[in-house]
Amino acid sequence: MIASAISSLHAQVDTRWPQHSMDRPRPPVVTPAPFVNEAHPSDAIVLFDGKSLANWESADSAGHPARWKLAGGSMEVVPGTGSIQTKQAFGDVQLHVEWSPPTPVKGEGQERGNSGVFLMGRYELQVLDSYHNDTYPDGQAGAIFGQFPPLANASRPPGEWQTYDVIFHRPRWDAGGKLLSPARFTVFQNGVLVQDNVALSGPTAYQHRPPYAKHADALPLMLQNHGDAVRFRNIWVRKIEP
Numbered sequence: 001m002i003a004s005a006i007s008s009l010h011a012q013v014d015t016r017w018p019q020h021s022m023d024r025p026r027p028p029v030v031t032p033a034p035f036v037n038e039a040h041p042s043d044a045i046v047l048f049d050g051k052s053l054a055n056w057e058s059a060d061s062a063g064h065p066a067r068w069k070l071a072g073g074s075m076e077v078v079p080g081t082g083s084i085q086t087k088q089a090f091g092d093v094q095l096h097v098e099w100s101p102p103t104p105v106k107g108e109g110q111e112r113g114n115s116g117v118f119l120m121g122r123y124e125l126q127v128l129d130s131y132h133n134d135t136y137p138d139g140q141a142g143a144i145f146g147q148f149p150p151l152a153n154a155s156r157p158p159g160e161w162q163t164y165d166v167i168f169h170r171p172r173w174d175a176g177g178k179l180l181s182p183a184r185f186t187v188f189q190n191g192v193l194v195q196d197n198v199a200l201s202g203p204t205a206y207q208h209r210p211p212y213a214k215h216a217d218a219l220p221l222m223l224q225n226h227g228d229a230v231r232f233r234n235i236w237v238r239k240i241e242p
């Protein structure tokens with residue numbers, strides 16, 4: 001059983017509600033402090049500095065250029081061009097990402113400013129405009145999609161920049177493919193703790209929770225193209241495994 005491999009310190013998926021339940025209580029709304037522009041630490045690997053997509057490629061056809069557009073020091077999702085991923089692969093990381101949903105506001109629920117930060121291309125930290133926009137709690141901003149609602153709705157209004165600061169540990173398997181430890185996320189959105197060392201049930205997905213399948217120790221970081229013109233900037237990682 002996966003459960004036996006999970007320390008009691010790690011929150012597990014709460015099965016009292018069906019996945020994507022609209023009956024689930026909404027996380028409390030917390031107004032974050034104003035955005036503060038912070039430079040990256042000295043040992044960070046800068047994945048996007050606002051000037052170039054050189055560290056990125058198409059996620060659908062690796063080796064082909066990322067086709068999102070550069071716009072005023074940020075990169076912007078171009079609908080129809082697919083998701084993008086880093087050329088470099090990562091395992092355990094500290095990650096910083098800034099993102100901003102499109103204005104004027106368009107659509108509702110999952111159709112408003114939807115994107116996602118996929119660690120190892122499999123484990124989605126949801127990006128969504130969740131400012132005065134109701135949806136199922138395990139799919140709002142700061143959620144580990146379909147598994148963990150955020151502890152708080154710390155969203156800023158659209159048009160403002162938002163930050164994710166993430167600590168991610170990759171899953172580990174023994175040589176025979178038995179899961180030794182699950183993927184884990186700790187996440188701050190705009191300086192507010194929204195995920196506290198949660199242990200994933202497997203890769204994130206819509207309307208199901210697939211089991212783990214053994215994969216490489218390092219894989220690209222992916223940004224989702226969900227058809228909404230979400231912008232990203234100031235993306236950096238620090239590797240936190242030897």
Ligand code: MG
Binds near residue numbers: 224
């Ligand atoms: Mg998404």
